[in-house]
Amino acid sequence: DLVGRGVAGALPLFLLVSCGKEQSALDAAGRDAEAIRNIFWVTLVGACILWVLVNGAFYTLTRLRTRPMGDGFVRPLLIGGGIVAPSVLLIGLLVWALNILPDQRAPGDGLQVRVTGEQWWWRVEYWPEGAEEPVVTANEIRLPAGQRTEFVLAADRVIHSFWIPSLGGKMDMFPGRETRVSLHPERPGRYRGQCAEFCGVSHAWMAFAAVVMPEDEFDAWLEREAGDAVAPESAEAMRGQALFRSEGCGACHAVRGTEAVGQVGPDLTHVGSRETLGAGRLGTTLAEFERWIAHTGELKPEVRMPTYDHLDDGQIADMAAYLKGLK
Numbered sequence: 001d002l003v004g005r006g007v008a009g010a011l012p013l014f015l016l017v018s019c020g021k022e023q024s025a026l027d028a029a030g031r032d033a034e035a036i037r038n039i040f041w042v043t044l045v046g047a048c049i050l051w052v053l054v055n056g057a058f059y060t061l062t063r064l065r066t067r068p069m070g071d072g073f074v075r076p077l078l079i080g081g082g083i084v085a086p087s088v089l090l091i092g093l094l095v096w097a098l099n100i101l102p103d104q105r106a107p108g109d110g111l112q113v114r115v116t117g118e119q120w121w122w123r124v125e126y127w128p129e130g131a132e133e134p135v136v137t138a139n140e141i142r143l144p145a146g147q148r149t150e151f152v153l154a155a156d157r158v159i160h161s162f163w164i165p166s167l168g169g170k171m172d173m174f175p176g177r178e179t180r181v182s183l184h185p186e187r188p189g190r191y192r193g194q195c196a197e198f199c200g201v202s203h204a205w206m207a208f209a210a211v212v213m214p215e216d217e218f219d220a221w222l223e224r225e226a227g228d229a230v231a232p233e234s235a236e237a238m239r240g241q242a243l244f245r246s247e248g249c250g251a252c253h254a255v256r257g258t259e260a261v262g263q264v265g266p267d268l269t270h271v272g273s274r275e276t277l278g279a280g281r282l283g284t285t286l287a288e289f290e291r292w293i294a295h296t297g298e299l300k301p302e303v304r305m306p307t308y309d310h311l312d313d314g315q316i317a318d319m320a321a322y323l324k325g326l327k
């Protein structure tokens, strides 16, 4: 009976089995996430100890009550197991946790990234130390390992929340107000960020790739990212670019180095080199570019980007070739 209850109590732990590695606060890849992971495990162990203590005291009490000699133990057990032990343990855990809780507002080492939550994608601006203008991109955040980067967060019309579980705690993003959080990634790799505040129909599809790179690789990447888009080379991609023009895509999207300077949607200057399309919705193979263009509204309900299903297959393939080539 007692064993049965113990097993039932531990059942919720199996929910953790479903936590994937790509987006897990327990798979820490930086200082802030490490602190949170440690707090989680220590608190969990503390809670288990507390559970055993309180239930042990309760169980002993129910046994003692049936014995005439047991009355003398009731009071010390109630006070010890019901008040003193839980208080000491909980206060101890609280003090320890407050002590190692990461400082989300710790100053950065120079690089500042401004992220704006849009419905349902991420506007991203890199401001290296001393920069006069930002490097603009979207739906992907790359960070140098071994450095603390400061994020300045805002939102378009509704509240969003910025969260990269493997790198640290989340922070809400508000329209008309700036919030800040700083993260210190340490282990290079590819992680997943996700909007953590319900922001409308496609909230679940508002994700991004967070890529932590060795510092020199990051510097080289940022330099490339700051450059203009490459001109299309293949006949297909050239037709795609003409179509991009005639369909008016540049009214919403910017492709630096061309006449497309729209600010409504994500910057597409180097969209072909990103890990995901549609803010984490799809990968970036040619087939996925085609799928995105032809089925936008199904893939991301109520998104402002129109579905270009009036184009024929050949035109969609051309457009995909142009976008895929934007590296």
Ligand code: CUA
Binding pocket: 117, 118, 120, 159, 160, 161, 195, 196, 197, 198, 199, 200, 203, 204, 206
């Ligand atoms: Cu943005 Cu949920």
